Amino acid sequence: MTSPLSSNKTQSAIRRFVLGSFLSAAVLAGSGAAYAASSAGGTADTPAPRHDKGARREIRPMDPASRIKHLDKNGDGKLAVAELPEKAQKRLGNADTNKDGFLSADELKARAEQHKKTREARQKARFARKDKNGDGFLTRDEVGDKRWERVKAADGNRDNKLSADELRTAHAARKQKAAR
The missing domain is CATH 1.10.238 (Recoverin; domain 1)
Structure with missing residues (x-):
């Protein structure tokens, strides 16, 4: 056995x-x-x-x-x-x-x-693919309504655009909150 x-x-x-x-x-x-x-x-x-x-x-x-x-x-x-x-x-x-x-x-x-460098490069490339107009921001039109509802909380300055920095900051805050 x-x-x-x-x-x-x-x-x-x-x-x-x-x-x-x-x-x-x-x-x-x-x-x-x-x-x-x-x-x-x-x-x-x-x-x-x-x-x-x-x-x-x-x-x-x-x-x-x-x-x-x-x-x-x-x-x-x-x-x-x-x-x-x-x-x-x-x-x-x-x-x-x-x-x-x-x-x-x-x-x-x-x-x-x-x-770490490879992961950061993949994240930048993924952001660039979603940023269809190349302005450095993601909008509802670029990511779609369903995804926008999930990520709009990261829009810290409430301008209805998400920068890569805003996404990183929100992700870090979410990880820190989950760790508590």
Whole structure:
């Protein structure tokens, strides 16, 4: 008889959790993690507080060095790419820039920074695609009535136009509110 922890669904869920945690740490490493830790009154590797079921919880990632220590299966102080779950190996294998088979904190920080730049470029491109007249603002005509009803709350100056800055500010405020 197999134990409940050895089922494919359980193993898959554990892999997704570990990968998600690892990627969160990589994305928010550096100044973002330090800012989140200082504003939360804790340290970057302090676990997030527990909340009621169903409530969104703030994910405060570990810094890359702590994440490496956490995922180091054989305890040798190094994170071998082979020690990562299979999906993480595919996604983070290219972070090993010196091709020594191990991921250093510096390599993870560089990967996180590159990921951040890529994400920002995609966001700018998505905004530009929606901004059909190229004026730097989104209007009801450009996004449609249904979507406008969802995003109009971000229109801070109530001019019936949304700038990229207004959207970023509203998104950050929404994330901060959800974290409380």
